[in-house]
Amino acid sequence: MYAIFEDGSRQYRVEPGSTVKIDFREAQLGQRLELPKVLLLSTGADTVIGRPLVEGARVLAEVIDFPRVKTLTQRLRRRKASRRLKGHTQPHVKVKITHILNAGEATPAEEPKPARSEAAPAPAAS
Numbered sequence: 001m002y003a004i005f006e007d008g009s010r011q012y013r014v015e016p017g018s019t020v021k022i023d024f025r026e027a028q029l030g031q032r033l034e035l036p037k038v039l040l041l042s043t044g045a046d047t048v049i050g051r052p053l054v055e056g057a058r059v060l061a062e063v064i065d066f067p068r069v070k071t072l073t074q075r076l077r078r079r080k081a082s083r084r085l086k087g088h089t090q091p092h093v094k095v096k097i098t099h100i101l102n103a104g105e106a107t108p109a110e111e112p113k114p115a116r117s118e119a120a121p122a123p124a125a126s
Contacts, residue, residue, distance in 0.1 A: 003100045004040040005059050011039065014059060014097045024091040027063045032110065033095060035059040041102060048102075056103025061095035068092070 002015045008023035027033060038057040041048045048054050068089050075084040099108060 001043050001100055003038050003042070003057070003059055005035050006037040006039055007035060014100070016097055016100055019064065019094060019096050020061075021067065021092045021094050024066075024093055027093060029063055029065075031063050032098070033061045033063060033093075034107075035061060041100070043102070054103070058101050059097060060099040060101065060107065061097050063093055064096050065094035066091065067094055 002013060004011055004013050006012075010023075012020050012022070014020055022035075025033075036053075036058045038054045038059060039050050039052065041050075041054050041057050048057070050057075068091055071088045071090070073086045073088070076082070101107065
């Protein structure tokens with residue numbers, strides 16, 4: 001099963017369990033995102049192509065990281081003692097695809113995260 005969805009004028013082909021880097025949005029680590037602009041949905045035997053979107057289909061993802069890449073641009077004119085160095089940092093959100101849902105499918109309940117067990121007390125010195 002795979003889907004092609006659109007986010008910020010780019011298209012991504014994803015499968016459950018894959019990770020993808022999408023445009024930045026305000027979110028918390030571990031937060032679930034819903035990406036509703038599904039252009040194509042394939043379930044193996046059946047492929048649905050949207051016109052332009054597949055009605056009711058959506059991709060569910062979980063935020064796992066906020067990677068940043070610094071790009072440096074340097075401009076140098078020879079023999080003129082002229083240099084320019086510019087930097088740009090583009091923020092992204094790295095997400096893990098958890099579910100691909102077709103039209104009419106219910107959103108699965110979030111799995112409870114395991115509770116943190118308290119550390120065992122240190123043995124008493126004798």
